[in-house]
Amino acid sequence: xxEPVTLAAAxxxxxxxAMDDDPxxxxxxxxxxxxxxxxxxxxxxxxxxTDARVIDTPLSESGIVGAAIGLAMRGYxxxxxxxxxxxxxxxxxxxxxxxxxxxxxxDGATRLPVTIRIPYGGGIGAVEHHSESxxxxxxxxxxxxxxxxxxxxxGYQMLRQAITCDDPVIFLEPKRRYWxxxxxxxxxxxxxxxxxxxxxxxxxxxxxxxxxxxxxxxAGLAHEEDGLSLEVIDLRSLSPLDLGPVFDSVARTGxxxxxxxxxxxxxxxxxxxxxxxxxxxxxLEAPVLRVGAPHAPYPPSKLExxxxxxxxxxxxxxxxxxxx
Amino acid sequence: MSELLQLLTPEGQxxxxxxxxxxxxxxxxxxxxxxxxLVRRLDTEAHALQRQGELGLWPPLLGQEAAQxxxxxxxxxxxxxxxxxxxxxxxxxxGVDPVSLLALFRGVTNGGYDPADHGFALPTIVIGDxxxxxxxxxxxxxxxxxxxxxxxxxxxxxxxxxxxxxGDVNEAFVWAAVNNAPxxxxxxxxxxxxxxxxxxQTRIPLxxxxxxxxxxxxxxxxxxxxxxxxxxxxxLDRARRGDGxxxxxxxxxxxxxxxxxxxxxxYRVETELEQWRLKDPIERVRAYLLRTGAGDRAFMDEVDxxxxxxAARLRQACRDLPDPAPDAMFAHVxxxxxxxxxxEQRWWREYLGADHG
Numbered sequence: 001x002x003e004p005v006t007l008a009a010a011x012x013x014x015x016x017x018a019m020d021d022d023p024x025x026x027x028x029x030x031x032x033x034x035x036x037x038x039x040x041x042x043x044x045x046x047x048x049x050t051d052a053r054v055i056d057t058p059l060s061e062s063g064i065v066g067a068a069i070g071l072a073m074r075g076y077x078x079x080x081x082x083x084x085x086x087x088x089x090x091x092x093x094x095x096x097x098x099x100x101x102x103x104x105x106x107d108g109a110t111r112l113p114v115t116i117r118i119p120y121g122g123g124i125g126a127v128e129h130h131s132e133s134x135x136x137x138x139x140x141x142x143x144x145x146x147x148x149x150x151x152x153x154x155g156y157q158m159l160r161q162a163i164t165c166d167d168p169v170i171f172l173e174p175k176r177r178y179w180x181x182x183x184x185x186x187x188x189x190x191x192x193x194x195x196x197x198x199x200x201x202x203x204x205x206x207x208x209x210x211x212x213x214x215x216x217x218x219a220g221l222a223h224e225e226d227g228l229s230l231e232v233i234d235l236r237s238l239s240p241l242d243l244g245p246v247f248d249s250v251a252r253t254g255x256x257x258x259x260x261x262x263x264x265x266x267x268x269x270x271x272x273x274x275x276x277x278x279x280x281x282x283x284l285e286a287p288v289l290r291v292g293a294p295h296a297p298y299p300p301s302k303l304e305x306x307x308x309x310x311x312x313x314x315x316x317x318x319x320x321x322x323x324x
Numbered sequence: 325m326s327e328l329l330q331l332l333t334p335e336g337q338x339x340x341x342x343x344x345x346x347x348x349x350x351x352x353x354x355x356x357x358x359x360x361x362l363v364r365r366l367d368t369e370a371h372a373l374q375r376q377g378e379l380g381l382w383p384p385l386l387g388q389e390a391a392q393x394x395x396x397x398x399x400x401x402x403x404x405x406x407x408x409x410x411x412x413x414x415x416x417x418x419g420v421d422p423v424s425l426l427a428l429f430r431g432v433t434n435g436g437y438d439p440a441d442h443g444f445a446l447p448t449i450v451i452g453d454x455x456x457x458x459x460x461x462x463x464x465x466x467x468x469x470x471x472x473x474x475x476x477x478x479x480x481x482x483x484x485x486x487x488x489x490x491g492d493v494n495e496a497f498v499w500a501a502v503n504n505a506p507x508x509x510x511x512x513x514x515x516x517x518x519x520x521x522x523x524x525q526t527r528i529p530l531x532x533x534x535x536x537x538x539x540x541x542x543x544x545x546x547x548x549x550x551x552x553x554x555x556x557x558x559x560l561d562r563a564r565r566g567d568g569x570x571x572x573x574x575x576x577x578x579x580x581x582x583x584x585x586x587x588x589x590x591y592r593v594e595t596e597l598e599q600w601r602l603k604d605p606i607e608r609v610r611a612y613l614l615r616t617g618a619g620d621r622a623f624m625d626e627v628d629x630x631x632x633x634x635a636a637r638l639r640q641a642c643r644d645l646p647d648p649a650p651d652a653m654f655a656h657v658x659x660x661x662x663x664x665x666x667x668e669q670r671w672w673r674e675y676l677g678a679d680h681g
Contacts, residue, residue, distance in 0.1 A: 051471060052470075052471050057499075058495070058499055062491060062492050063459075063492075066496070067460030069460055070462070073445070074468070075464065093453065094456065103657070103658065103659055104434065105434040106656070107433060107436075107655070108655065109435070109437075110440070142657050145662075240662050240664045
């Protein structure tokens with residue numbers, strides 16, 4: 001335990017410790033060296049490890065992932081930073097056609113232990129391409145693992161675990177929570193396990209990343225104002241999904257909503273709702289609802305508070321599933 | 325002086341060059357001849373197997389034997405090569421069993437061998453992606469040696485004239501240049517990207533692109549195995565010394581179709597092929613061997629016999645390749661156990677085991 005630290009500082013500590021523990025760990029990306037990253041998550045790494053292990057790359061996202069693949073084939077464990085969510089798409093080909101498939105293609109001969117860190121999600125008043133939630137694109141591709149932390153304690157441990165994983169991991173960092181503080185300490189769950197973050201019996205609320213804090217606020221309000229008890233589950237891993245605790249919860253509550261910042265249509269909420277329907281059909285008292293963004297591009301920042309799920313919209317969904 | 329490095333003319337005349345030359349023994353020369361005859365036979369046999377329904381597809385290398393054997397034989401065991409799907413000749417030089425290539429194009433695997441065993445990555449089908457892998461690998465070589473030391477071994481990335489238009493290839497050039505990576509970009513300019521001629525990809529000779537990225541670009545007669553060997557050795561030596569990347573444009577011609585699914589009569593004329601047939605990569609070495617006495621008819625008959633024997637073996641081995649088990653698709657999706665894959669594999673086994681198997 002100790003003093004609370006920000007998520008950004010926890011991730012920074014994780015990178016320092018991972019590099020200290022394993023000389024094969026490299027950090028690479030745009031502005032990650034001398035600047036320490038635009039969010040300072042790689043602060044201090046270059047001073048300690050020089051160009052040999054902290055690589056300020058050309059402004060070239062496909063290059064970052066493509067070169068990381070080659071470095072991994074040579075025995076390194078690259079941790080790549082993609083500066084913002086909306087900048088990952090130039091690397092989409094390398095991620096989905098090469099990084100994800102090399103292990104299967106080689107019949108298990110070639111392992112690519114590459115971690116790709118991506119600050120994602122909105123709520124910081126940014127310009128276009130700096131607020132997106134691209135997780136569903138990657139979750140659709142077998143061979144990748146996708147995880148997301150919601151606070152500093154998870155952030156530290158999950159990043160450490162992601163770097164030691166022998167599969168490629170997309171590590172999504174909720175950028176609007178970078179400055180939230182928590183104490184570091186042991187986390188019981190494995191990297192790919194979900195967690196019940198608030199127990200309750202009336203409605204199951206499934207969420208991840210930046211929406212965990214929002215959903216906990218919702219649960220607090222629902223309890224204070226209406227005496228409702230919401231069970232909030234932080235998925236943590238988006239591929240694979242660990243839905244066992246969700247199914248157990250829905251078996252008790254009979255009602256579930258899934259909350260994410262990403263657009264609802266074709267999003268992870270659809271997958272989760274479908275699986276809840278398959279497993280919990282006879283327990284359900286209402287259809288599983290999804291709360292997310294509309295089928296519209298991420299809007300100018302003055303509108304983002306309408307675009308992103310907020311406490312009111314989630315409470316509205318809670319009311320809806322309870323009224324059915 | 326010609327822009328095109330040539331050490332052996334199409335007529336089998338030996339030329340010399342002040343900067344790039346090879347001092348080659350008769351035995352080595354016979355080896356190159358043998359390599360080229362065998363990979364041409366491999367290619368012909370695979371083509372026939374496709375026509376007979378034993379392979380789903382085959383991308384022929386016909387006409388590019390010198391480019392591939394020359395480049396492949398310039399590599400040392402500790403060097404590493406990143407191929408496209410047409411580098412059957414380079415695969416041969418890296419000791420990859422041709423049956424592995426047949427297995428890929430028969431559809432029993434998407435790979436077929438362990439790249440680490442051969443210093444030869446799996447064929448990359450999405451055009452140009454492998455050039456970035458090569459640069460990354462080369463950056464790893466640099467780090468293993470220490471950034472202030474000569475890398476010691478080299479990396480070579482194959483690609484074609486079509487790939488030169490891809491973003492990834494241009495990014496790879498940038499990355500290699502700014503990192504001074506020990507990589508050789510080996511472009512087989514075979515004049516055609518399926519139906520599109522070189523003029524659809526570039527307005528300047530491809531080798532001149534290198535200058536804009538900050539490293540040397542060289543053009544070699546891609547049908548001249550000696551020139552390719554000489555220039556690739558020099559480029560690899562440069563890389564191993566720590567002097568950085570280079571681009572080689574091997575000027576050659578795709579004598580066959582893009583793949584067995586392609587019909588080149590729709591987009592190119594026979595006279596073009598006639599011209600290139602006169603520049604055949606094997607014939608010039610045969611002429612040179614015979615004229616200098618470094619190889620005689622008996623040697624060539626022996627190589628032909630070897631080719632026949634290999635072809636018979638390949639044919640049988642191809643037909644004997646077992647289909648993978650139905651649930652093999654689940655086997656290596658991840659390196660570490662993954663719940664969803666395991667669940668789906670269980671379901672699949674039960675489903676097939678019930679009464680659908």
